[in-house]
Amino acid sequence: MPAAPPTADTSPAHLLKIQEVAAETGLTTRAIRYYEELGLLEPAARSEGAYRLYDTSDLERLRYIKELRDEAGFSLAAIGQLLEDETARERNRERFRASHDPRERRAILEDARARVDRQIETLEAKATRLGTMIEAARDRRTHLDRHLAELDGGPDPHPDRKRAR
Amino acid sequence: MPAAPPTADTSPAHLLKIQEVAAETGLTTRAIRYYEELGLLEPAARSEGAYRLYDTSDLERLRYIKELRDEAGFSLAAIGQLLEDETARERNRERFRASHDPRERRAILEDARARVDRQIETLEAKATRLGTMIEAARDRRTHLDRHLAELDGGPDPHPDRKRAR
DNA sequence: CGTAACCTTCACGTAAACGTTAACCTTCTG
């Protein structure tokens, strides 16, 4: 076979070392290695001397993990569930997509879609609960505002600053 | 003197012991004591023999803490920030409100409002970031759907089930 | 008033999520 470039695919193989990835994502190198230990991701490649090398999809994945951790407050275990094998098997799928028949492709895509759907559901559930909490907090504020109004002397005090959302 | 009930105040002094509170809130007794250790709350009273006794406001506070922990995913330290002294000093304030002048009352209420405002801001910030994530996930789904449509054969396959939000 | 059930304060144990250090190897640069 004619010396195929190793996974020469879509990108110009712009790979980053772990420290660069850390700077880029705001994670520490330790955290990145730890996530790998937990099976949350695998570096796209290793150098000759076993240096971890990351591509852009790895970056995205790490940013996503960080978001799920920081913004959504999920545990790494939960994040593992959310990511499932998603991207882990995405590479396999890409190969499938490159060579096999449409029905296989379709199955793969639908599977991916189902996963995304589940992610969305989980996130929305969280958002809903958060929304409920925010509502409750707003109610408390309204309550306080009413008390303030009363205190200010009946029906027409000086309307501080109206705040409607 | 005619045997005054101890601390006969506004409520019928319906105080709960820690295990009852645990059952009521879904927390463990250990967690409740731990939150106290961290300064997140103080039981409304102690019995003769030093049993912790909680009133309804304690219950609310604990439920709120649990929500912040579970739904919003805040650390207990962050929750401490959010709660600040809020209810901790609310009791003092209630006394103030009962006896002092309106200007003092007003100041107290405005302070409380400011705290609630900050809580709302924090929660909304979180909600916004979560929303962004959900949007991103929806975009991915849309993308997958487009690919599926293409795969199904050009402009008019069989529209599986439409899913719009 | 005995005793079962519950409470108290230590105090040590644990899982999760990394931080830090050690000992050693790889890469890049002058």
Add this chain to the structure above:
DNA sequence: CAGAAGGTTAACGTTTACGTGAAGGTTACG
């Protein structure tokens, strides 16, 4: 090609958020 900068694995340390007794006081009940 030396050697500073950065990477690797391995292993132990740390913080957070409790779990799990131990040793002993307190309450409620028959």
